[in-house]
Amino acid sequence: MKRTHILGSILVAAGLAMSTSSYFQGQLAQAKTYNYKVATIKQEPYVLLNDDEGKTIVDRALLAGTDWQVGKIADLNHNGTLYYQVSTHEWVNSAAVQANFDPQTGTLLTGEMQPNQTHSNTTQPNQALIGKINSTVVEVYTNNGQTVNTGDPRFTMNSAWKVNRVVKNSQGKSFYLVGNDTWISSDDMELNQAPQNVENIP
Template sequence: MKLCIYFDGGIILKKSTSLLFSGLLVSGMVLGAVTNPVTVHADSDTATQTQVTNNVSYYDQSGKFILSKTLQGKQGTDITYAPDGYALMGDKPVFGADQANVKVTVAKMISVKVNYVDQNGKLVNSEVVNGGAGNTYKLTDIPAGCSWVNDEEQTITLVEGKEYNVPVNKKVFNTIIFKTSDNTEVGRTEIFGDKVGDSISLTSDKIPTGYTTDTSALTLQTDNNTQFVTVTKSADTSTGVVTVKDKAAQLYSIYGNTITGRTLDPGTPWKTFGTKVINGETYYQVSTYEWVKASDVDVKSDAAITPFVSTVKTGSSPVNLVDKTGKVITGRGLGANSEWKTANKIELNGKTYYQVATNEWVDASLVTVQGQNVDNNNTTATPFVSVVTTTNSPATLYTKDGQAISGRGLGPNSEWKTANKIVLNGETYYQVATNEWVKASSLIK
């Protein structure tokens, strides 16, 4: 059986999975969250704006027809929709009068490589930039310890197949080598400053994961000098678990160099102690000196999901979506200046994410919460002594605060005595055990 979920940009097919039962226990229950986008356009004279329907036709730069689409919005406001795989080109199109025909030019989405090169001609870092061919793009992710040579260098015009070498000024830097008391190296970092003698604070994100140090302030020495800092191993600070995919995974050093003869066996799970991006690719730390590419493993997230029923609004730029593990979902995002309903939130690698679709989450720092829904909770349990019957589907069990209980459920078409009921986020729950509750929607009315 396949479930078809229709989105604006096409159809996503999701393969169904079977549920395994052991008595009345149910595992693998998934809570789905479906959102309906509402596009909001800001305008200083909203009182005179009229909701209109336009017939919008999209063409590429050569005049080739791409797609026609009927869109609704307020007359005079920006049209932000672009077909999958394309970006708007040139001046932003706007909604015309009702039933107007609007022609929009779009550019094919491309990826280009940008190299940041210092004043000595050395490569500092590289990144991949995505955008519409022919569009201009302002660079913002300048490498740490660098400054722009001039403002003009920050803007590039995207050309397919072109590689960009962008000049930057690199500040005075020192390499910091972290060693334990037995002189074992456990990591490295760099510190930067405008001049020799500057006092530099050694922040926690620069110290190797799993270690602590009493040294918090360093003095910048001659450019390209090396300093040593003693660290002490702390308690277990694993941040998650990764599982190797169906073939052996190569291990790498902290600099992204291959470690000869060192791999992880297929299908084996490993604790992780942090992540690092090297030349645009993410790596997970699986031991003191060894890292594995994110593309070679699957990530398990044990982060707790909590209800968060609200509405969030994006800013002036589109926003990427990620899955529950924090991995960016290719080709999926939220449009600029658009509003989205949320169902849950999750804390992952120190960041908060809001759920806006079944397995699609948005970084909380990239949106604005428009305000919590009106409180319709009554979390004080009230007596409700009765008998309830589940539907012909298994019913997930929850704690009193609405958290799904892993591995616990009620079998289909089964009867259960209840003791109390509560209302949480507009949903009624019935108590069937000491701290186990079932949703009213999972029961026969």
Template sequence: MSKRFKIAFVCGLALLMMSPQSVKADTTNTSKIDSQAIVNTKSITNLYTEDGKLIQNQKLGANTAWVTDQKLTYQGQTYYRVATNEYIAAGDVTISYGHAKSGIVAINDWGGVSFSHDDNGFYRNGQKNFVANSLWKYDQVDQSGGLTYYRIGNDIWVNSNDATIAVGYQNPSGWFQIQNTQIKPVGNVGYDLYNGVEGVKVYLVRKYFGYSNTHTIYDSSIAASVKSFQAHRGLPVTGVVNLATWKNMGFSESSWYSLDSYVAPLETNQTSTRSDHIEAMINQAYKYLGQTWISGAASSPQYGVDCSGLVTQALYASGINPAPVSAIQHAQVGNEWNSRMLWNDNRMPKVDFNNRQRGDLIFYTDPSTGLIWHVGILLNRDTMIESWPYAVQVHSIYSGRGNIAGVKRVFA
């Protein structure tokens, strides 16, 4: 029985697998295929001997894949060998090269040459080089001339001279998992303002009516001012700031949504190291330096934030989504103390205080209650960036923020 090089059935089975009788051709034109190639049958497919004779008592099933190592040209027709003396007509199959394997490659600093593949191997196809340091998904891998080739498009390949498999850092199982795509807003974008809500929109409304922002909260005084305003503007008198009331105060409709939906741009990717993620977190925190402390706030660097709002946006930039803690949730009633939720989240393990390092979060308790009430990001063992009344600032960890509760690690 002829030995076939079958690798997989997609559907169906080869039919009537019996050894053929064939007569070797007087002359044949064969060539070895440069690297591993796969032919896929389009339908139930005839087999031929190397002299072009139809094998009567067997066929190959439709949509099946076979390894081929040789191309035969006989009387102007092209065939691919799939067994010792069994061939498939080129018109009955599609051919692909390499083997299925997926991942991401990063183009090296000098850019990457674009290749295509035919039966004779890889060749430069003349297309524009790939941009240096760009990332590409691949779905096939092949070997040729001591190089690895990665298929990143329809017969578009780049090789290991110009590209490296992107192996980025990921936290262990059970920790916060790093995301390599932009984190999206979590919560109701465009929420109304009512008693107990905090954050940047409340800050702007309090400022509009001339109230202090020592504590940025929507309280009964704000509600009364809003009702009076609504009555004078012919709006429904609810004491709740909705979009219509917001716009009547002179604020834009776009800001009603953009203040809620801001999520720090992702500053890391699939190739980022642990250090890259830590630096992304700290770089985002520095964008708020000098901005006003605003309770319940976790929006863009155009405005202030409180301590856990600063940490939330810093985590976003580094690829960490700490949900259910989120920028929107932080402003909602009862969620001012997200520092407590972060302290209790086991996806950030506690570490020994003596082993603290840059990028760790340091937590403090209120001396009068023993409850967590503050969090900062360590810049080194003894310095942190934080939001503390009344600004985002850099300070010693021993600056009277309360009692140090401990340190938690974001990146293992």
């Protein structure tokens, strides 16, 4: 996939702790105005890109406010974090952008959208269950229900995570499995649809 910046970016020196560092500069636009998949960079002042293995590319970044056509969507690190392909071997973290599409179906969205927001909580066949962080301080739980981390930097506000399992305790609180032995509660995450298979636990 060839890198496609909607508004025709230019390559400039960024000084990101390396003399060869660079980022792409462009004008502010709204992703929702395009009729194909586009991600608008929301993270200030820029976001670093990732390679095909999900590793950070320290000398490649995209400026806030620039629009980028999206190719593939993938969980590069197999931990629930979604990435959008913006060039052949470069990806941007979904938490850093405002997208004009549903990350699971590729369906374009209409209206003013928040990062990674979908239309509704209606269950759709074959649509993956995605959770969006809605808290600034997130508690992370283990399989045993123990809190292991509060304020984990991976779980930023509005970041999207693939949910592999849902359980509900006797108090009515739900927990979502988003990684290996990694759970987020319904206090800190909202789903893109009603889960179909919910396991009840004591």
